[in-house]
Amino acid sequence: MARDLPSSPRLTFRWWRADDLPLARGLWGDPEVTRYIDARPQLGPDEVAERLRAEIEAARADRMQYWPMFLADGTHVGAAGLRPHTDRVLELGFHIRTQCAGQGLATEAARAVIAHAWSHWSPGQVDALFAGHNPDNTASRRVLTKLGFAYTHDELYAPTGRRHPCYRLER
Numbered sequence: 001m002a003r004d005l006p007s008s009p010r011l012t013f014r015w016w017r018a019d020d021l022p023l024a025r026g027l028w029g030d031p032e033v034t035r036y037i038d039a040r041p042q043l044g045p046d047e048v049a050e051r052l053r054a055e056i057e058a059a060r061a062d063r064m065q066y067w068p069m070f071l072a073d074g075t076h077v078g079a080a081g082l083r084p085h086t087d088r089v090l091e092l093g094f095h096i097r098t099q100c101a102g103q104g105l106a107t108e109a110a111r112a113v114i115a116h117a118w119s120h121w122s123p124g125q126v127d128a129l130f131a132g133h134n135p136d137n138t139a140s141r142r143v144l145t146k147l148g149f150a151y152t153h154d155e156l157y158a159p160t161g162r163r164h165p166c167y168r169l170e171r
Helices: 018-028 045-062 105-120 138-146
Strands: 066-070 076-086 089-096 128-132 150-157 162-170
Touching: 018 045, 018 066, 018 076, 045 076, 066 089, 076 105, 076 128, 089 105, 105 138, 138 162
Parallel strands: 089 128
Antiparallel strands: 066 076, 076 089, 128 162, 150 162
């Protein structure tokens, strides 16, 4: 499964592995990262391990996940990727480690994932991408609009218990 991954000038993507728990803890164990994606104040070790297991299972089931991303020097900067959303629509998401925020990595990662989606799946297989964000996450809103996503509606996102703005990018 190491082939067919997104790529960008600064970022290397790969598949999550069972021995990546320390990386997963550094990302999803950080309350600054998860405050926009989960109502719990912080994910504990068991919740982070479950999140990692879910990403590994997504790779097996769907051949996609929120792939871990690294700089050339090996620094883990976060995760970005895809998951099934609806018929012929995939969901785009990105999570950037706190110490790597503000460097344009979310935009670069999302561009790479979008290019991957369009090149990996043909029209008729994937016709659009969906994305949402916590209403308090203005940085994600800026990234999505910069990438050409158009606002469509608000919908309840169960993990936060809040209505999140939702967007769509047509092929």
